[in-house]
Amino acid sequence: MKFPHLAGTVILGFAAISLFANCNSDGKSSNGVSQSSSDTTKKKADSAANVMKPVDPKLYDSLVKKLANGDTTGKWPVKNQPTPLAGAILPFKRIVVYYGNLHSKKMGALGEYAPKEMWQHLNAEVKRWEKADPSTPVQVGLHYIAAVASGTPGKDKKYINRMGNKQIDSVLTIAKMQPNTIVFLDLQVALSTIKAELPHIQKYLQMPNVHLGIDPEFSMKDGSLPGKRIGTYDAVDINYVTGYLADLVKKYNLPPKVFVLHRFTKKMVTNSANIKLRPEVQVVIHMDGWGEPELKKGTYRHFVYGEPVQFTGFKLFYKNDLKKEPKRLLTPEELLKLTPKPIYIQYQ
Template sequence: MRYISPLSVLLSGLGLALTLTTLSGCGSGSSPETTNQKAAADSAKTAVVDTLALKRNAMRRDSLKADSITRAGGQLPGAILPGHRIVAFYGNIRAKGMGILGREPKEQMFRKFEKVLKEWQDADPSLPIQPALHNVTITAQGAAGSDGKYRLMNSKATIEEVISWAKEHKCIIFLDVQVGLSDLEHELHKLEPYLKDPIVHLGIDPEFAMATKGVRPGKKIGTYDAKDVNYAINFLARIVSENKLPPKVLTVHRFTQGMITNYKNIKLDPRVQVVMHMDGWGNPTLKKDSYHDYIQTQPVQYTGFKLFYEYDARPAPHHIMTPTEVLAELTPKPLYIQYQ
């Protein structure tokens, strides 16, 4: 079976530069006016502020502080992992075809979710379950759009609605990003106002990152390099520091070798907990093999595993793996579980 998934800035610091032009006085001497102008220019030069450098220095200080706290206590206050297992329903509340989140009426979907959460808690009573909604918020498109980038962001009303669902049901929420022919630098800043909320976390999906492929989403499987993942980590770390938040969780989808390149160069930060998430569908043997090849043998930090209601059971007699099966047959045991 072919193993695919269905189609579903940092704020720049501004260094201030000031140039003063003075006119030379007649003759060899300097007039009082010229002297005053030079003094003013010298004063202005010493007053120039490189705000980008200040931001970088603040980030370094915050990172060192976070590292120190982590060494002393094992993790930063408020960290979700590894003390919980996150179980998420994935999709888009405006699109029935993208996943269980949005496929069924809201209350029916949450009744199903409660049963799934209980199954996971029963399968491993040692870890409390953290329920989550995972909403694809910037979605790859088959049409180019006005700027030719093949992606579309949910409306403010939609994002606020799904966040309200999460709060109503004591969930955290992931805003997932499929950049199309854009990139993370131009997309993530759009989500910053929402990420200032402690319950809001981030997902990035290289399957639909097509800038290096030069084709529209769906034609090929896209890719991110370690530098792209590091950009997302640094972006979230800054938000955590500036807003005095507990650590954010970043999920990175993966189900092929080429979806993530140079994984060893991913640089972890205590303010961001990185989940490498095995995202492919198929029969249990294929899913376990992919988890081994692309998650277990290429470790980053924490691990995730996706289960597909519509695709994992096709064709019969294949089936959707149960919580007990997942925990018994995967090493390490995933701390992030997602249902699509």
């Protein structure tokens, strides 16, 4: 089935990476953590772990069943999924985030507004979700693109612009403006690989409040330039990532990591049935397509509902979703009618 918004998505992606065409792709980053830094991180994580509550399996199962929203096909809730470790966010809270990059006002709300104004807008969305679903507390977050597919090759010829530690630290500082905010670092690997890019942000992933997103749209395994066509990840790649995160969780005594995987076409995620679930990682398949309400719901139905993994997410675009009639965003009340109910909501 063809989805007319896909071509627009590629154009949007190319426009976004063009903003970074003249940026240095060799921003300061971490390829590992010194022993002293690791020890400090572990002490902080141990302290956080001391207050984490173990997960009640019966409560977890009942909430997961509630998210299935009465599905009778047997697809949802996902069967035989592991009970998460202590401190798990999902499904006990719904995550609501702003997405973007501090270098660009065109890549999302996170970079469009100054921090205080951004928080005013995001908190207004949080209140709408609290009103629509008072039984599910909201976990607020910031979703930052820490590696951006670039329009120029850079020194390493990988067409990737990595944000330096200074930029990521700025996002962590903005997150501290509101207590208990979590942060997602998102990777667009371009002609690099997810294995090569994860070490650049490992020192942040060792923090209990930092989680991960990866974007198959810009994973160009065939050597195409990012923005020219839509990229892909296979279950093998995804299992590598969840294994990597699980190792960090176990080593540093962290709460489970939330792992967000963008998707709006079938080929963006291949062999999804082979994705391995782990108690240390909570996987969210996130509907990332833009367009009018019925088109977005159709994309969700075909590529998220139709290929169950664990949890689901839904993105709302303040600008692109308004390009065609009826020129409005889907409301929280409408999204709560989806099967399954999305438990991660992203605004761009």
